[in-house]
Structures are given as structure tokens and as C-alpha cells.
Amino acid sequence: MPVPAETRPITQPSWDLGGIVAELASLRALSQRRRYRGRALPELPSREAVAAIVEALVAVLYPRHFGPGALTEDTIDLFVADTLDHALRKLRREVLCELRFGNIDGVAKPGQLEQQALAIVADFASELPRIRALLDSDIRAAFDGDPAAKSLDEVVFCYPGVAAMIRHRIAHRLYSQNATMLARIIAEIAHAQTGIDIHPGATIGESFFIDHGTGVVIGETARIGRRVRLYQAVTLGAKRFETDDQGRIVKGGDRHPIIEDDVVIYAGATVLGRITIGRGSSIGGGVWLTRSVPADSIITQAKARTGDTFDDGAGI
Numbered sequence: 001m002p003v004p005a006e007t008r009p010i011t012q013p014s015w016d017l018g019g020i021v022a023e024l025a026s027l028r029a030l031s032q033r034r035r036y037r038g039r040a041l042p043e044l045p046s047r048e049a050v051a052a053i054v055e056a057l058v059a060v061l062y063p064r065h066f067g068p069g070a071l072t073e074d075t076i077d078l079f080v081a082d083t084l085d086h087a088l089r090k091l092r093r094e095v096l097c098e099l100r101f102g103n104i105d106g107v108a109k110p111g112q113l114e115q116q117a118l119a120i121v122a123d124f125a126s127e128l129p130r131i132r133a134l135l136d137s138d139i140r141a142a143f144d145g146d147p148a149a150k151s152l153d154e155v156v157f158c159y160p161g162v163a164a165m166i167r168h169r170i171a172h173r174l175y176s177q178n179a180t181m182l183a184r185i186i187a188e189i190a191h192a193q194t195g196i197d198i199h200p201g202a203t204i205g206e207s208f209f210i211d212h213g214t215g216v217v218i219g220e221t222a223r224i225g226r227r228v229r230l231y232q233a234v235t236l237g238a239k240r241f242e243t244d245d246q247g248r249i250v251k252g253g254d255r256h257p258i259i260e261d262d263v264v265i266y267a268g269a270t271v272l273g274r275i276t277i278g279r280g281s282s283i284g285g286g287v288w289l290t291r292s293v294p295a296d297s298i299i300t301q302a303k304a305r306t307g308d309t310f311d312d313g314a315g316i
Contacts, residue, residue: 042101045094050185053094056087058166061132065156092121098181120177131169134206138165141207145229161210164196171200205261219256228259231267239273239290260295
């Protein structure tokens with residue numbers, strides 16, 4: 001007969017807690033010596049704080065949907081002002097952490113980073129009305145483009161493509177201001193929440209709609225025009241990565257597609273390299289495309305081509 005859990009004898013843990021902690025500390029110290037070359041450890045931005053800032057900004061942009069339920073016409077602006085002020089103060093701190101991290105060699109003059117952080121956040125705040133206007137165009141595009149959408153409010157509440165774009169447009173502005181680590185954190189939070197992976201460096205025009213969205217990947221240097229629509233599992237990626245004489249990947253460079261206005265790319269299509277998809281084109285589901293196509297093209301699946309090889313991670 002089994003012994004009830006409450007009457008079983010309490011045994012000592014069998015793990016060597018002190019030894020594990022010491023080993024982890026040794027590995028951490030080794031990693032930090034390699035990374036920072038003996039200099040003082042910089043304070044890093046807080047992912048938890050960034051996540052809270054983003055949720056506050058989302059509520060500022062759409063307070064009736066993501067703010068407290070008791071908001072009225074008399075209190076909504078007070079909520080927006082108070083929430084935005086707190087969010088921007090916290091954002092300034094996180095931006096300053098990133099700037100200090102980038103100044104590990106100590107070349108900045110006293111007070112320079114603090115003023116730079118303030119300027120970045122002030123500029124970001126001034127862009128929020130423009131971000132809201134772009135998002136309104138994305139929401140309208142989702143409503144107009146999906147026969148299942150019953151209302152604009154449903155689109156705001158429920159569509160993962162809209163959730164991803166709210167966060168992308170916030171992250172892209174910070175990325176443009178060289179707060180790239182914060183932007184990447186925001187992008188990865190959105191990726192985890194929606195299954196949509198948009199690098200914050202990607203430039204995306206108005207009235208952009210991702211339908212369903214799961215598995216969509218948009219690379220750093222992608223340039224997307226107006227009124228573009230993507231479906232699930234679309235990849236706008238790099239065909240290959242350039243390497244230097246030592247075989248190390250060369251950072252930067254335009255390596256992702258340019259998608260012109262009014263393009264539709266259907267589920268599972270893969271578009272690779274710095275190619276241009278001409279205005280008004282339609283790329284069919286499952287297409288693998290590595291060459292530019294002119295305006296108004298209709299591209300569907302073709303027979304397999306020989307000669308194209310994708311080794312060592314190429315085609316991502």
C-alpha cells in the first residue's frame with residue numbers, strides 16, 4: 001500500500017549546490033573576461049523592464065483596447081499621459097544602459113550619454129502619433145483583406161499580424177535611433193508572442209497585412225512597400241552570407257528582398273537575396289524565388305532547378 005506523501009520521511013537533497021554554483025561562476029567569469037577583456041562589467045538592459053515598457057506603449061497607442069476597462073472620455077487622456085510619462089522615463093533608463101554598454105571603452109564625455117539617451121527618447125516620443133497612424137493603416141488593411149474579420153476592434157484585439165506590427169513599428173523606430181539591442185529585445189518578445197519573426201531593421205510601408213502569420217520571417221535589410229500582404233510561413237531572407245578571408249561572416253550589407261507596392265505573397269513562399277519583386281506582383285504559395293521579377297508578375301511553382309546549392313546555412 002503506498003505511503004501517503006505527508007508521512008514520507010524528508011530526505012536531504014542529493015545535488016551539490018555549492019559545487020554547481022562555483023562551477024557556473026567560473027564559467028561566467030571566463031566568458032566575461034573574453035567578452036569584456038578585463039574591463040568593468042557594464043549594466044545590461046533588463047528584458048523584463050523592456051517588456052513592461054512595450055506593453056505600456058501598446059496601451060498608450062490603443063488605450064480603449066489595452067488600457068484598463070474603466071476608461072471614459074473624461075479619463076482616457078489622463079491615463080495616456082500618465083502611462084506614457086512613466087514608460088518614457090523607464091525607456092530612458094534602458095536606453096542609457098545600452099549606450100553605456102556600447103561605451104565600454106569609456107570614450108564618451110561626462111554627461112554625454114545621459115543627454116543622448118534623453119534625445120533618443122524625446123525623438124521616439126514625438127514619433128508616436130506617426131506610428132499610430134501607420135498602425136491604423138495596417139489595421140484597416142487587415143480588416144479589408146480578410147473576409148473573416150467582423151470589425152476593426154476584432155482585428156486590434158485578435159490578429160497576431162497586427163500585434164506583431166504594433167511591436168515592430170515601436171522597435172523599428174528605436175532601431176533607427178541606434179538603440180539596436182532594445183529593438184531586438186522587443187522584436188524577440190513579439191516573435192515569442194505571435195510566431196512572427198520581423199527584424200527591427202526591416203522597413204515596412206503603410207497598410208501592411210500579415211494574414212495568420214505563423215512562421216513568417218522578415219530579415220533585417222528587407223524593404224517592403226505600401227499595401228503589401230503576406231500569408232503564413234513566408235520568408236523574406238538572405239540567399240547567402242558573405243565571408244572574409246578567415247571565413248567569418250561579414251556583418252551588414254543589403255541581403256534581403258525589396259518588395260514593391262501592392263504585392264501579395266502567399267503561404268509558404270520563400271524569397272531570398274537582394275532581389276526586387278515588382279509592383280502589383282503575386283507570388284504563389286510554396287514558391288522558391290531567388291531572382292527579381294518585373295511589375296505585375298504572377299509567379300507560381302516551377303520544376304526543380306539544378307545548379308542552385310545552399311550549403312552551410314545559406315538560404316536563411
